[in-house]
Amino acid sequence: MLELRIARRFLWRSKVQSILIILGIAVGIAVQVFVGSLITSLQDSLVKDTVGSSPQVALEPPATETAFSFTTEDRESVGADPRITAIAPVQSFSALVSADGKSVPVIVKGAALADLDSIYKISARLVDGNVSLTGSRVVAGKDLVEQNGLSLGDQVRLVLADGTGVEALLEGVFDLGAQAANEQFVFSGSELAGAALNRPADQVSAVELQIDDVFASPQVAADLATAFPGLTISEWQTKNADLLTALQSQSTSSYMIQVFVIIAVMLGIASTLAISAVQKTRQIGILKALGMSDTRTGLVFLYQAGILGVIGTALGIAASLGLIAVFSLVAKSGGSGLFPIEPKLGFILVSAGIGIAIALISAVIPYRRTARLDPIQVIQSG
């Protein structure tokens, strides 16, 4: 195609200019992809650390009740929703632990170990001892243990508000990654919790759930409220408004950075192509005099922009992936405080599309200038 060949020759003729603008696009796209991936991964990491190891939706009794019936059929009904990935019916209560001469308030959650693991990943987060939760065995957070001089094998008494209590054996210590949880949480089996609360097996304090898309929690909660009209349904977003605001602010700042980078790249390409259009005025005028239409001469600059956009974007994406790989390598080596960045194919493809699109949009000015060019001016000026 003639227009493409002319575009290539024009770019080749001004090699340094072409290389500089390609580098400009590449840097812009690299920053766009890197910053976008960084912020997305940071948010994923934050969400994973904060709500990834805790229930995102919970079925709770009405305000006037302390427990409700949750049957096997109910569990099957909840489990049929493909959005729900973990279900843990728990018995929970507040208690005091006598240790080191003082009483320390704790929250005891009792459930089957497999269910607790599906939400809190206790087994994976155990830092000392074992976890079986059989009989009177319990595990406690590391801050609770350290601050109160507890040791593995200690026999502790959990005293409830009504003065009753149960004996528990500390078999393990976990670290949930959050100080508040590590100071307060004690996990037990269903047997110990049921005994403390004196409840039948099908009566639970709450049913804690995890879902595949944590940001879909309001919709999941609404659907559960319809399915279980007598219960109170809570979800993490209403309880963590500040975190949500922070995440949204982070997203907004990321978009702002990306938009400004894109504008900078677009202005760079547009100005370079405009200069190119001025530099090539004579050639364009002659091509018109020889019978090339306005549209076709304009296409020359569109192709130039396309070539610059494709090469610049490809280099930019390659550079950003390299940068992400180095960043993730440092993160995985540990101790740096960094977290691995996981670039998403969809985001990269969108960035590539944006890179090429802004290059093409940048060709509008030279395209219009070329269309207006009168070949007579060129011929007479020499």
Place this chain on the structure above:
Amino acid sequence: MAETIALSNVTKEYGTAVKTKALRGVSFRVEGKEFLSIIGQSGSGKSTLLNMLGLLDRPTEGKVSLLGTDIGALGKKDRAAFRNRHLGFVFQFHHLLPEFSVRENLLIPTWIGSRAGSIRESAQTRRRAEEILSFLGVGEVADKSAEQLSGGQKQRVAIGRALMNSPDIILADEPTGNLDSENSALVYELFRRIHRESGTTFVIVTHDRAIAQQADRIIEIRDGVVSQDVRNDYLTGASA
């Protein structure tokens, strides 16, 4: 048979508030294949006239017909296509594209005229390009960049480019203006040979009366009007 060129009362005005008339009711006809010069002083309107003939400008009033086609009725795209198919241009400045080789410069009008702007020319087209390059004495520099040629060589390549699509009319605007006397003579000799061998109509605009007198017919423009239209033997008083 339709006239090759027919101008009827062509007027061209420039400006909006203050209007300047570059051409004032110019009329003449060219029938068959002629070799004519348009002569005039700087600012006389001769280049404006050539721009009209080259479909690069439109008259304010009057009618321009080329090869029986009323040019005024053509849209911008059709005018461009007409230029490519029927006209060849030789300018004072060679206006070769430095991004392309000599051979490619010759082929550009063919590429422009091909369907969808294809750059795959036929063997016949390639052969024609070689013949023209050889005819013009620049065959040995066909693969060089146009920038590497001498002034005379560049103008010969520009003539070759004008010939490439076998145009019906070649319009030349001061074609020897930048050449020395030796190259000027060579260019005129080439024009003459091409006219003789292909029968192409030549319209050569010049301010140089000596050059103009080498044409078969001379049209003199003065202050935007045709002041003389004579055959080369006008000295004997034979008017066109």
